[in-house]
Amino acid sequence: MKRHSEQQKKALKTAAESLYGAFLTLEKPAEVRQFLLDLCTPSEVEAMVDRWWTASLLKEGMSYREISDITGVSVTTIGRVARYLNMGEGGYRLAMRREKAGSRQGEST
Numbered sequence: 001m002k003r004h005s006e007q008q009k010k011a012l013k014t015a016a017e018s019l020y021g022a023f024l025t026l027e028k029p030a031e032v033r034q035f036l037l038d039l040c041t042p043s044e045v046e047a048m049v050d051r052w053w054t055a056s057l058l059k060e061g062m063s064y065r066e067i068s069d070i071t072g073v074s075v076t077t078i079g080r081v082a083r084y085l086n087m088g089e090g091g092y093r094l095a096m097r098r099e100k101a102g103s104r105q106g107e108s109t
Contacts, residue, residue: 054081055092 004012026032036045050073057067064078085092 050077051081054078055085055096058082058085059096 026035050071053071054067054073057070058081064075067073067078068075
């Protein structure tokens with residue numbers, strides 16, 4: 001990570017909050033896709049997709065080796081995702097829980 005002055009750190013925190021808020025303005029998966037493709041390199045988007053896919057397979061109880069064989073993701077990355085899934089900020093679990101709840105709501109309508 002880059003070194004920042006105290007002034008830059010404050011501005012960076014404000015910019016980060018703005019970014020988080022920008023995601024909340026997006027209403028459909030296609031809009032999020034557009035935003036991510038503008039914001040990130042193709043490799044960065046692919047890495048995020050790989051991590052999300054990996055997290056879902058870990059949640060299903062698959063082994064690291066099985067996940068690696070299916071996704072092509074390294075065992076090291078799978079271990080990192082597993083660590084954050086279990087001991088991170090809770091973002092994976094929150095998003096998975098809400099995605100599951102949303103898909104159930106979609107099924108009933």
